[in-house]
Amino acid sequence: MSRYVERAENMARLAEVGFRIALTPDTSAGHQEDWRSMLTSAGIIDDFLERHGEISQEAALDFLLFDPDNPSSVRSCIRAARTNARTVRTSITRDMWEAMNSTYLAFEAINPATITDARLPAFIDWTRERTSLFRGALLNTLLRRDNYYFSQIGGFVERADNTVRILDVKYYLLLPSNQSVGGDFDTYQWETILRSVSAHRSYRHVFHDQYKPRNVAEFLILRPEMPRSLRFCYDWLDELAGGLCDFYGTSGSAKSKIEDMRGYLKAMKMDAVFQMGLHEFLVDFRARNNALTVAISDDYNFG
Amino acid sequence: MDGYGEGIRAPYAILGPWLADQSTGALKRKQQEADSIFRRLGITFSVYGTENALERLIPFDLVPRIISAAEWRQLERGIEQRVRALNAFLFDIYHRQEIVRAGRVPADLVNCNAAFLPAMIGFAPPKNVYSHIVGVDIVRVGEDEFYVLEDNLRTPSGVSYMLENREAMMHIFPELFARHRIAPVNDYPEILRQTLEAVAPAGCQGDPCLAVLTPGIHNSAYFEHSFLADQMGAELVEGQDLFVADGQLFMRTTQGRQQVDVIYRRIDDTFLDPLTFRPDSLLGVSGLIDLYRAGRVTIVNAPGAGLADDKAIYSYVPDIVEFYTGQKPILKNVPTWRCSEAEDLAYVRDHLAELVVKEVHGSGGYGMLVGPTASKAEIAAFSKKLEADPGNYIAQPTLALSTCPAFTKSGVAPRHVDLRPYVLVSDRIRITPGGLTRVALKKGSLVVNSSQGGGTKDTWILQD
Missing domain, CATH: 3.30.1490.270 (Dna Ligase; domain 1)
Known part of the structure; x- marks a missing residue:
């Protein structure tokens, strides 16, 4: 459930960033390249092209936000989260259920045709408010028992996956060999990357510097204080997995996988990441992050 | 009434017909949406002397002011020339006073001026820049005729409105942005940061520590102070957070003291340092000016920079521009x-x-x-x-100020406007393509001050 809510928020954020870029003066025809990279970040470019053939802003926004046939669209995520919530209704709190259900009802009542460009920003704001509400209800009211731990683990695995995808789409821009720092074009690219994880302001508080590729990569991979960095996700996953083991009084392969990953990220330096190749690092990380989902299913008989 | 006076000018070619298509009801809803955005952001000001009064919004006008690329280029050239000359003037005034010797500016006007600070004589600030952040108030009186009303060289305010007005407009009228090529303004905080870093003391090691010095939460511009500090990732401090020790400026933090290298001060000269200026000032830092003169900390804008925007000096600015640049002024004086x-x-x-x-x-x-x-x-x-x-x-x-369409209680109508572009000066001069347009919302009024019924609007510089 948390995993779907996390994804719904990430998709809404990508739609927001894409839309915002489209408001700046055009560098490619109809901002097609910008939308392509948004859809690639979302991991849905192939599905999109199969369905729409050609990239346009209207189609991209519809696919990201409303298309029920895109399993990652905000609509699909909210539906799936709500279905999950109903299934486990007795093990979530009333606050969580109401936050989830009212979001679902309101979303289903919206006719996508009425979300014109003029109304889109307010609609995306609303979506983010709703996901925050759900998360707040969960943190405030849910007993710290197994369903809490599973829910949160799902959320942070999803978040790490989202951060990796965003980095991987732009990885060639983040290589140290890319020396053209400070140009308008670059600044705009970095800002886009950071905006898509709501980090364009906090970046300056950490680095006291203009956007630089090496810093952006470090911020999103290794910084423990950045709530969307890979390191942060795994710090939390370790806590959560520990809580789960204490609760059940057992340990499993998932716990040790998480510990390995956390230790690996903690010891990692940006130089080593670049030496390995940023893209290779991200691909490897993503595979291990996915393997974690499988390990949890195996450990706790979700199969 | 369509709000355009004598016909629509070219930059409004797309906006004009679009605006005519909007119903008053739809615009009213947009107006409410804008107001609620500003309230939510907290971009409000409190009115002095009214204890329980609500925080107020400066009225925001929905209709953007649009300037063509060609018009902007002319403005940019003029502003750059003027700002360069004024900084050169300040350097000269606090050194050899060549311009006074040459008889182009009267000695009394300089030396007996309240804004002239003897403490600055003979001192050269980093990169010889006195006014790093400049707001030039400009009015238009004819097709290609711009006048400078005044040069704000001390601590010009309002830039947060330039940035947040743009955010609000992108939020409520995205379709208009898709149909125009509008130069972005959002890198202002980044360039401000670069400007402050570029004038850090020569002895500063590593990344300079930047701080915005505010009089505090009760100041009417406090929102802007905190906004800029946040956007730059700089520290926001009050005088009581700072102290001088071991020949350096420090701020108190939860982990002991931290050295500060550049102060972007938003308090007036005479409050900066009770040892040098007003002894009763609680807003400043004792010993700051000595430290500044020793080159241990940079104060932005420099103390004493206000001399050059004094109203008596204003009438000499055309001479000042000619004297230091050897060129005719591009922008006119009133x-x-x-x-x-x-x-x-x-x-x-x-x-x-x-x-x-x-x-x-x-x-x-x-x-x-x-x-x-x-x-x-x-x-x-x-x-x-x-x-x-x-x-x-x-x-x-009294000038025949230009008008722009504005959304008023009785629909879209022409109202008088001025324009304050923001200029950042370090080793180079950079002007953000945009600015703060103030509008006199009362019919026929020429006064754009917010205390007298003035509002603001977004300012679009079109790209070719």
Whole structure:
């Protein structure tokens, strides 16, 4: 459930960033390249092209936000989260259920045709408010028992996956060999990357510097204080997995996988990441992050 | 009424018909949406002396002001020339005073000026920049005719409105952005940061520590101070957070002291350091000026920079531009009569009913006479004050300010506007393509100050 809510928020954020870029003066025809990279970040470019053939802003926004046939669209995520919530209704709190259900009802009542460009920003704001509400209800009211731990683990695995995808789409821009720092074009690219994880302001508080590729990569991979960095996700996953083991009084392969990953990220330096190749690092990380989902299913008989 | 006066100018070619298609009801809803965005952001100001009064919003006008790329290029050239000359003037005034020796600016006007700070004599700030953040107030009176109303070289405010007005417009009218090529303004905080870093003390090791010095949460511009600090990732401090020790400036933090290298101060010169200026000031830092003169910390804008935006100096700016750049000024000054000079005074005396007469050191629209709207009794009373101390006054004609369409209670109608672009100066001069447009929302009014019914609007610079 948390995993779907996390994804719904990430998709809404990508739609927001894409839309915002489209408001700046055009560098490619109809901002097609910008939308392509948004859809690639979302991991849905192939599905999109199969369905729409050609990239346009209207189609991209519809696919990201409303298309029920895109399993990652905000609509699909909210539906799936709500279905999950109903299934486990007795093990979530009333606050969580109401936050989830009212979001679902309101979303289903919206006719996508009425979300014109003029109304889109307010609609995306609303979506983010709703996901925050759900998360707040969960943190405030849910007993710290197994369903809490599973829910949160799902959320942070999803978040790490989202951060990796965003980095991987732009990885060639983040290589140290890319020396053209400070140009308008670059600044705009970095800002886009950071905006898509709501980090364009906090970046300056950490680095006291203009956007630089090496810093952006470090911020999103290794910084423990950045709530969307890979390191942060795994710090939390370790806590959560520990809580789960204490609760059940057992340990499993998932716990040790998480510990390995956390230790690996903690010891990692940006130089080593670049030496390995940023893209290779991200691909490897993503595979291990996915393997974690499988390990949890195996450990706790979700199969 | 369509709000355009004598026909739609070219930059409004897309906006005009679009605006005409919008119903008043739809615009009203957008207006409410904008107001709620500003409230949510907290971009409000409190009114002094009204204890329980609500925090207020400066009225925001929905209709953007649009400037073509060609017009902007001309403005940019003019502003750059002017700002360069004014910084050169300040350096000269605090050093050899060549311009005074050359007889182009009277010595008294400089040396007896309240904004002239003897503490700055002989001191050269980093990169010789005095005014790093400049807001030049400009009005348009004809197709290609721009006048500078005043140069704000001390601590010009309002840039947060430039940035947040743009955010709000992108939020409520995204379709208009898709149909125009509008130069973005959002890198202002980044360039401000670069500007501050570029003038860090020469001895500064590593990344300089930047701090915005605010008078505190009760100041009417506090939102802007915190906003800029946040956007730059700089520290926001009050005087009590800072202290001088071991020949350095420090701020108190939860983990002991941290050295500060550059202060972007948003308090007036005389409050900066009670040891050098007003001894009763609680807003500043004791010993700051000594440290500054020793090159251990940079103060932005430099103390004493206000000399060059004094109203009495204003009338000499065209001479100043010529003296330091060797070129004719690109931007015009409003013609100004100096009542200190007999011939000018005689003219002003005879034409009080047509002129605007201002105190030399006044600001904010206080203590001035607006001849065309004043009663006979007001003119008579003012003329007595003028005769008693003519040197304290200057006079200017009332200008035929340009108008822009604005959304008013009775629909879209023309209203008078001015423009404040923001200029950042370090080893180079950078002007953000945009600025703060202030609009006189009362019909026929020429006064754009927010205290007198003025509002703001977004300003679009179109790209070719």
